[in-house]
Each structure stands twice: as structure tokens, then as C-alpha cells.
Amino acid sequence: RSAANIVTDLAGLTGATASVSSTKVKIISNTTGGTIEFVTIAASAYATLGFVVGLATPSVRTATANVVYNGKMYIFGGYNAGFLNDLWECDLTTFVWTQKTSGATPRTNYSAVVNNGKMYIFGGYSSGSPGRLNDLWECDLTTFVWTQKASGSTPLRYLETGVVYNGKLYIFGGALDGGGFINDLWECDLTTFAWTQKTSGATARAAHSA
Numbered sequence: 001r002s003a004a005n006i007v008t009d010l011a012g013l014t015g016a017t018a019s020v021s022s023t024k025v026k027i028i029s030n031t032t033g034g035t036i037e038f039v040t041i042a043a044s045a046y047a048t049l050g051f052v053v054g055l056a057t058p059s060v061r062t063a064t065a066n067v068v069y070n071g072k073m074y075i076f077g078g079y080n081a082g083f084l085n086d087l088w089e090c091d092l093t094t095f096v097w098t099q100k101t102s103g104a105t106p107r108t109n110y111s112a113v114v115n116n117g118k119m120y121i122f123g124g125y126s127s128g129s130p131g132r133l134n135d136l137w138e139c140d141l142t143t144f145v146w147t148q149k150a151s152g153s154t155p156l157r158y159l160e161t162g163v164v165y166n167g168k169l170y171i172f173g174g175a176l177d178g179g180g181f182i183n184d185l186w187e188c189d190l191t192t193f194a195w196t197q198k199t200s201g202a203t204a205r206a207a208h209s210a
Contacts, residue, residue: 057097058088063108067119068092069141074100074119076139079108083126087139103146104137109207111162113169115190117141122151122171125158132156132177136169136188152195154186159206167191170198175206 064078073090077083083106089098110124110133119139125131134156136149160174169188175181181204187196 056099058086058099059084063125065110065112065121067112067114069114069117069119072141074141076104076112076119076121077107077110077124083107087144101144101146103139103144104135104148105133107133109158111160111171113162113164114141115164115167115169120149120162120164120169120190122162122169123154123157123160123174130156130177132158136193150193150195152186152188154195155182155184157182161208161210163210164190170210172210173202173205173208180204181206 058075059080061078061080061084064075066073066075068074071092073092075088075090077085085102085104085106087100087102089100090096091098104121105126107121107124107126110121112119112121114120117140119141120136121139122136123133126133134151134154136151138147138149139145154171155176157174157176160171162169162171164170167190169190171186171188173181173183183200183202183204185198185200187198188194
């Protein structure tokens with residue numbers, strides 16, 4: 001069957017709308033909670049799309065983060081009527097989702113990075129008091145074993161940003177309870193897990209990009 005017919009059939013089965021071009025297909029479906037999902041794949045992979053529809057996928061959620069490693073995307077935690085700590089893997093060739101081992105405590109608004117085949121998540125917000133977090137977790141993206149690492153004396157925070165450079169994690173800024181913002185910069189050596197506070201620079205902020 002033609003690609004256009006396959007896409008039309010899938011759209012009809014899922015209550016979605018679909019559009020086709022010479023190189024791309026876009027499926028727009030209403031999922032639980034009324035949110036919108038977009039899936040864009042190469043036109044040559046229409047047959048694969050038929051296997052993807054209907055398989056397990058992450059629940060609708062907000063305030064999560066993702067990383068990409070070795071052709072796969074990983075999404076952890078977030079919020080949907082409660083804080084989550086499930087880990088999902090999406091193969092960026094087949095677009096098949098697989099749930100992996102849950103690890104760190106449930107949270108939202110945290111930072112996530114990848115270094116040397118491992119995902120690191122830091123900080124964020126969770127239930128209970130004080131809500132803000134400053135814990136560091138490592139997930140091996142081959143074995144999916146989770147290990148909590150030292151968090152040093154970094155202040156509790158959420159809505160911060162983290163980046164990796166030369167084997168070190170850098171955390172900047174974020175928010176405190178009550179809406180206050182901070183502008184401290186911290187370095188974590190991802191071999192020794194020693195934390196060092198660095199010179200503050202930019203104005204205090206949260207929910208920024210880096």
C-alpha cells in the first residue's frame with residue numbers, strides 16, 4: 001500500500017490527523033489528558049510506524065528532562081498527578097519506547113547530563129519538606145544500575161541547569177522555596193565526585209538554558 005494510505009489508516013484508528021510529504025510524515029494524536037504528541041520519521045520508515053503505534057509509551061507528564069546517548073533518548077521522572085521516577089528509552093531509529101529500571105527518588109525540574117555512558121541527574125523538586133533537592137544520581141546506560149553519589153555542600157535547589165565539560169559537571173543557579181533565585185556555580189568531578197564552588201557570575205536566575 002502507498003505511504004499515504006498507511007498513514008491515513010493509522011490516523012483513523014487512533015483518532016488522529018496526519019500529513020505526508022516526500023520525506024516526512026507527521027502524526028498528531030490526542031492522548032490521555034488532552035495533550036498533543038508529535039512523531040516525525042523518515043518517509044522510508046512508514047512500515048516501522050505501524051509497529052510503533054499502540055506500543056507502551058511514557059505517560060503524559062511535565063517538568064521532566066531528557067538526554068541522548070548512542071542513538072537513544074532517555075526521559076526520567078516529571079509530574080502527572082504526582083511526582084514520577086520512571087525511566088524510559090526511545091530508540092531514535094525505530095521510535096520504539098522501552099521502560100527501564102526506575103532509580104532516583106521522584107522529582108521534577110531537575111538537571112540531567114550524560115558523561116562516559118552514564119546519565120547524571122541533580123537536584124530538582126519533590127514531595128515533602130523542604131521539597132528542593134541537591135542529590136546526585138548516576139545511571140549506567142548499559143546496565144541501568146542506579147547509584148547515588150556525593151552531593152557535597154551544594155544548596156538545595158530546583159530549576160537549575162547542568163552541563164558537562166571535560167569530565168566535570170557544572171551546575172548554575174536555580175530557585176529556592178518562596179521564589180528566590182540564586183547565581184552560584186558548582187563543579188563536580190565525575191571521577192572523584194568532589195564538589196568545588198566556583199566564582200559566581202551572571203545574575204541570579206532559574207529555568208534558564210546553558
